[in-house]
Amino acid sequence: MTTDHTPTGLIGASIRRVEDPVLVAGKGCYVDDIQLPGMLYLAFLRTTYPHAKIISINTNAAKAMAGVLAVVTGEDVKQLNIPVAPMVQDQKIPPHPLLARGAVHEAGVAVAAVVAQSRALAQDAAGAIEVEYEALPSVIDAEKALEPGAPLAREELNSNICYVATKKGGDVDTAFAQAEHICRMHIASPRQVALAIEPRGIVVKPEPTGDLTVWLSTQAPHRVRGDLATALGFPEHKIRVIAPDVGGGFGSKGPLYREYVLACHLALKLGRPIKWIATRSEDFVTTIQGRDQAMTSELALKKDGTILGLKVRVVANLGAYLYSSTAGPPQRMMGMAPGSYQIQNCHVEVVAVFTNTTPTGPYRGAGRPESVLNIERLIDKAAKELGLDRLAMRRKNFIRPEQFPYKTGVGVEYDSGDYEKSLAEAMRLSDYDKLIRERDAARGRGELVGVGVSTFVEPSGGAGFESGTVRVERTGEITVLTGSSSHGQGHETSYAQVIADKMHVSMDHVAIRHGDTLAIQQGVGTFGSRSMVMGGGSMTLAAERVIQKARRIAAHLVEAAPEDMMQADGGFAVAGVPEKKVTWRQIAAAAYGGRVPPGMEPGLQETVFFDPRREAWGFGAHVAMVRIDRETGKPTIEKLVLVDDCGVIINPMIVEGQVHGGVAQGLGEALREQMLFGEEGQALTGTLMNYAVMRAGDMPHLTVGETITPNPFNPLGVKGVGEAGTNGAPPAVANAMMDALAPLGIDHIDMPYTAPKLWEAIRQAERRPAARS
Amino acid sequence: MAAEIEFAAVPIKVTVNGVKHEAVVEPRTLLVYFLREHLNLTGAHVGCDTSQCGACTIQLNGRAVKSCTILAVQANEAEITTVEGLAREGVLHPVQEGFREKHGLQCGYCTPGMIMTAVSLLETNPNPTEEEIRHGLEGNLCRCTGYINIVESIRWAAEKMGGKNVSR
Ligand code: FES
Ligand code: FES
Numbered sequence: 001m002t003t004d005h006t007p008t009g010l011i012g013a014s015i016r017r018v019e020d021p022v023l024v025a026g027k028g029c030y031v032d033d034i035q036l037p038g039m040l041y042l043a044f045l046r047t048t049y050p051h052a053k054i055i056s057i058n059t060n061a062a063k064a065m066a067g068v069l070a071v072v073t074g075e076d077v078k079q080l081n082i083p084v085a086p087m088v089q090d091q092k093i094p095p096h097p098l099l100a101r102g103a104v105h106e107a108g109v110a111v112a113a114v115v116a117q118s119r120a121l122a123q124d125a126a127g128a129i130e131v132e133y134e135a136l137p138s139v140i141d142a143e144k145a146l147e148p149g150a151p152l153a154r155e156e157l158n159s160n161i162c163y164v165a166t167k168k169g170g171d172v173d174t175a176f177a178q179a180e181h182i183c184r185m186h187i188a189s190p191r192q193v194a195l196a197i198e199p200r201g202i203v204v205k206p207e208p209t210g211d212l213t214v215w216l217s218t219q220a221p222h223r224v225r226g227d228l229a230t231a232l233g234f235p236e237h238k239i240r241v242i243a244p245d246v247g248g249g250f251g252s253k254g255p256l257y258r259e260y261v262l263a264c265h266l267a268l269k270l271g272r273p274i275k276w277i278a279t280r281s282e283d284f285v286t287t288i289q290g291r292d293q294a295m296t297s298e299l300a301l302k303k304d305g306t307i308l309g310l311k312v313r314v315v316a317n318l319g320a321y322l323y324s325s326t327a328g329p330p331q332r333m334m335g336m337a338p339g340s341y342q343i344q345n346c347h348v349e350v351v352a353v354f355t356n357t358t359p360t361g362p363y364r365g366a367g368r369p370e371s372v373l374n375i376e377r378l379i380d381k382a383a384k385e386l387g388l389d390r391l392a393m394r395r396k397n398f399i400r401p402e403q404f405p406y407k408t409g410v411g412v413e414y415d416s417g418d419y420e421k422s423l424a425e426a427m428r429l430s431d432y433d434k435l436i437r438e439r440d441a442a443r444g445r446g447e448l449v450g451v452g453v454s455t456f457v458e459p460s461g462g463a464g465f466e467s468g469t470v471r472v473e474r475t476g477e478i479t480v481l482t483g484s485s486s487h488g489q490g491h492e493t494s495y496a497q498v499i500a501d502k503m504h505v506s507m508d509h510v511a512i513r514h515g516d517t518l519a520i521q522q523g524v525g526t527f528g529s530r531s532m533v534m535g536g537g538s539m540t541l542a543a544e545r546v547i548q549k550a551r552r553i554a555a556h557l558v559e560a561a562p563e564d565m566m567q568a569d570g571g572f573a574v575a576g577v578p579e580k581k582v583t584w585r586q587i588a589a590a591a592y593g594g595r596v597p598p599g600m601e602p603g604l605q606e607t608v609f610f611d612p613r614r615e616a617w618g619f620g621a622h623v624a625m626v627r628i629d630r631e632t633g634k635p636t637i638e639k640l641v642l643v644d645d646c647g648v649i650i651n652p653m654i655v656e657g658q659v660h661g662g663v664a665q666g667l668g669e670a671l672r673e674q675m676l677f678g679e680e681g682q683a684l685t686g687t688l689m690n691y692a693v694m695r696a697g698d699m700p701h702l703t704v705g706e707t708i709t710p711n712p713f714n715p716l717g718v719k720g721v722g723e724a725g726t727n728g729a730p731p732a733v734a735n736a737m738m739d740a741l742a743p744l745g746i747d748h749i750d751m752p753y754t755a756p757k758l759w760e761a762i763r764q765a766e767r768r769p770a771a772r773s
Numbered sequence: 774m775a776a777e778i779e780f781a782a783v784p785i786k787v788t789v790n791g792v793k794h795e796a797v798v799e800p801r802t803l804l805v806y807f808l809r810e811h812l813n814l815t816g817a818h819v820g821c822d823t824s825q826c827g828a829c830t831i832q833l834n835g836r837a838v839k840s841c842t843i844l845a846v847q848a849n850e851a852e853i854t855t856v857e858g859l860a861r862e863g864v865l866h867p868v869q870e871g872f873r874e875k876h877g878l879q880c881g882y883c884t885p886g887m888i889m890t891a892v893s894l895l896e897t898n899p900n901p902t903e904e905e906i907r908h909g910l911e912g913n914l915c916r917c918t919g920y921i922n923i924v925e926s927i928r929w930a931a932e933k934m935g936g937k938n939v940s941r
Contacts, residue, residue, distance in 0.1 A: 016873055016874065016876075017873065017876070019881070020872065020873040020878060020881075021865070021873065023878055023881030023884055024856075024865065024869040024870075024872050024873055024878065024881075024884060024885075024888060025816075025856065025857065025859075025860060025865065025869065026814070026815070026816020026817070026855065026856030026857045026885045027816070027857070028881050028882075029815075030815075030818065030882065032809075032815075032818075032819065033809070033815035035810065035813075119806075120799070120801065194916075195916050196880070196882075196916055197818075197820045197826060197828055197880070197882045197883045197914055197915065197916050197917075198818065198820065198880065198882040199819075199820070245880075245881065245882075246880065247818070247820075247880045247881070247882025247883075248879070248880040248882060248916050248917050250916070277819075279822045280820065280821035280822045280823065280826070281822055281823075487880055488879035488880030488881070488917050489879065490879070653876050654876070656876075657876050657879060657917075657918060657922060660918060660919035660921045660922065661879060661916075661917045661918055661919045662919075663919055664916075664918075664919030664920065665916070687821075687822075687823050687825075688821050688823050688825035688826060688914070689823050689825060693914060693916070694919075694920075695910070695911055695914065695920075696906075696907040696908075696910035696911065696913070696915075696920040696923065696924065697907045697908060697910075697911060699907075699919055699920050699921060702919075702921065725919075
């Protein structure tokens with residue numbers, strides 16, 4: 001790892017993170033580390049019945065307890081709701097109160113809240129509240145929720161459907177009429193918990209000026225501030241949201257949550273600071289969860305494997321309430337159904353459904369992993385049905401490099417790609433042919449070994465704009481203000497590399513500031529693999545504008561023509577006369593000291609709001625080899641090769657770290673993790689004792705490779721990579737598992753591939769006479 | 774915590790990172806909250822309520838313990854080291870350095886617990902195999918890194934320490 005801080009050549013260097021000295025010393029500052037004088041604590045009583053009418057609530061005992069300052073129920077805050085803007089036409093948006101009003105619809109709903117002088121007292125008092133419920137029938141599974149006679153998840157609606165959205169491209173009917181073969185598949189992705197190790201939390205302080213300061217474990221301080229202002233009916237410009245160190249998010253810390261609004265409301269009412277930190281058990285059932293989509297597809301094919309058309313129907317489980325982003329992930333399929341293949345005739349229907357479960361929303365990938373899983377399993381299944389080689393079938397249908405920018409049948413334009421190249425690299429790194437020989441030899445011995453491949457695309461960026469300000473200070477040091485705040489991605493390092501490289505200074509001349517709405521211009525936040533694409537893009541454009549202005553000031557100072565000024569180490573120099581140098585410090589002194597060229601505005605700061613109006617389409621190829629113990633069903637990943645193409649790489653060490661982390665979560669989905677609810681909606685896997693998160697001993701060895709296809713539509717040439725592991729790895733593993741089980745005649749099992757599930761499938765298959773081998 | 778609350782106060786004496794403290798605590802106060810809220814040592818983090826995540830790991834009388842699993846009163850008369858106490862005169866402990874060198878952290882929330890577990894591991898086994906490191910981390914969860922670089926970080930520290938125990 002290099003620590004070479006030379007001014008240029010910083011882009012592409014594995015520089016150790018500038019964040020780390022503080023964090024490894026235990027000196028980080030997360031929300032729960034903030035203590036304020038006179039601070040009170042908020043605690044909740046959550047429902048015992050996931051779906052029920054509330055008959056009565058008795059708060060007298062709680063109110064009478066010493067140290068309790070407030071006890072509130074839904075009736076006390078009935079004017080307050082979670083604001084949700086519709087994303088789809090005719091979308092139903094049922095009320096989302098902060099505390100239950102008359103009924104509860106999922107296990108995480110709070111019935112009452114308590115503010116007290118200590119955490120423990122608040123919890124004790126919440127426990128002293130008595131509630132009488134009348135249980136209502138629940139519906140948990142989204143497909144079952146669509147059946148006639150299914151219980152209503154939200155009794156105020158007349159069906160469980162939140163919205164139906166469709167996308168149609170080309171001529172699907174003709175494609176299917178001409179098909180020589182139709183491959184049909186039903187597949188479901190398990191519900192996962194994001195499980196940031198730092199639980200959600202807030203500290204809020206009403207200021208004597210009437211302002212509100214909020215420290216929040218969030219991925220999107222600016223967005224949340226806007227929503228908070230709307231929810232409270234409080235002026236946005238009087239709210240300051242600070243995202244201090246944030247202990248992971250993975251999508252789940254994007255939205256404004258009920259507890260946050262209530263904490264602010266009560267702090268304003270009581271005139272005292274309030275802290276609320278979720279317990280892990282609370283976090284499990286109150287934080288948006290991910291996946292939980294069932295997909296039914298038909299792929300129209302020619303006998304030679306040419307894809308003619310695709311129909312996909314998604315049934316997505318939204319849970320019982322909508323957060324701002326809940327309706328989003330299922331819609332991904334409308335842009336991603338064709339994957340990396342030339343599919344012009346395509347029809348996607350998304351049916352989003354309410355159930356009596358925790359609300360879902362973006363979780364690392366947010367609809368991408370589901371889309372990739374669908375098309376990648378479908379290709380393997382179709383190849384098998386047609387008796388074709390699955391790689392040959394992929395190659396036959398790949399969008400070819402010369403076709404970019406390529407518009408798919410669902411109307412999305414991919415920027416650039418070379419899918420053949422990443423597949424070839426993955427085959428080389430995995431020694432694919434050898435893996436196949438090993439598999440065949442193992443198969444000959446009656447062992448269950450399989451090899452699987454996924455060749456996927458991965459849209460990143462998006463979600464509107466991102467902002468970046470580059471300011472040269474009076475002393476020539478550089479401050480960057482970005483709307484994209486970090487929760488572990490290493491922004492302070494990667495962004496500093498970009499700006500130091502562009503401005504020809506050393507990294508310690510650049511400070512990256514983020515996560516404070518008082519300091520930073522309006523921004524969006526960090527999610528959807530957008531940081532380098534959008535945050536990096538905006539600050540690069542801002543830096544270019546600063547450089548342009550500085551060039552003119554420098555030229556003015558040495559009485560040269562601006563075109564003759566070249567960027568040089570630490571500033572500018574006259575072309576051909578390197579000793580005629582102007583440093584950033586001299587330029588800044590001129591910019592703030594009235595020595596700018598005539599007609600030029602003083603100062604040296606530029607802000608860019610960057611919106612490329614398109615996403616950046618990263619891609620990759622993952623290869624997995626798995627072994628399933630025939631006796632116990634226990635699966636082992638024997639090899640996992642990941643080739644990702646995220647365009648230009650700023651910091652390879654950080655990119656590889658993102659791949660590792662994504663793969664760990666993807667393997668969690670493939671092998672172990674599933675959030676389960678009982679028939680009444682009670683959380684069955686609501687603690688770390690029964691939700692099987694990946695531990696150190698569960699991670700296989702990874703081989704990480706790359707190809708680099710620069711993004712022609714981005715100032716840095718970059719694409720996102722944060723979700724590569726959750727997108728590409730699960731389908732590669734799924735394809736490998738099904739390959740391993742093929743000799744037993746098994747052609748479909750949904751993730752996660754736990755040992756008991758595989759054991760059961762193997763036993764069943766062995767009981768079928770034909771499958772005995 | 775707020776002085777107005779009445780509780781059966783229990784006096785305790787502990788030495789934390791070499792500094793002696795005397796305090797009066799509520800009997801039910803967990804050690805992790807005592808460290809965080811009474812002593813302002815916020816390096817030990819709380820990540821769960823079932824003793825599963827290890828984010829709160831500290832050393833108690835030389836052994837790694839999850840500070841959410843014991844009461845402050847149980848630590849009476851104990852010697853405690855937290856992540857804040859690892860650096861010597863501003864020089865990071867090799868394990869802390871290793872985490873930086875090998876990108877063993879992303880969000881940093883699990884990191885103090887990981888580091889304290891690793892320090893204890895290397896004290897009992899100065900030259901662990903990869904298997905032994907992974908096994909040693911069974912009680913610590915990280916959701917960001919996929920553990921690979923954490924294992925690398927600890928290997929790096931073991932090599933740097935050359936099999937020697939430098940932490941005390
Ligand atoms: S907080 Fe102690 S183990 Fe999780
Ligand atoms: S670095 Fe984020 S949980 Fe480990």
